[in-house]
Amino acid sequence: MELCHADERLQRLEADPGFDAGLAPDTVRLFRRRMLQIRAARDSADLAALKSLGFRRSHSVDARRYRVTLDTGVRLLMQLDDLPPPPKVTVLALENESAGDTH
Secondary structure (H helix, E strand, O other): OEEEEOOHHHHHHHHOOOOOOOOOHHHHHHHHHHHHHHHHOOOHHHHHHOHHHOOEEOOOOOOOEEEEEOOOOEEEEEEEEOOOOOOEEEEEEEEEOOOOOEO
């Protein structure tokens, strides 16, 4: 899958080993692991098949928005465009489940 980031900080979080965006080390590690898993997927069916992702539709009005669980309190919000091929994922934000805060 093609993957891009809506925010430069998210791009840096994935690419720069010394940058943590103020997040816990476990959250950063899981974020980077999820980026690898998303890039390796061929389409949304591959993402849905990986139960460990917690991949599901977001409660957004936009049907293309999904969320992936990172750890007990953080989830990754993303937009999935299946057409035209190849599928493209845009990472929108990291959200704290309890407070609704985004990073």
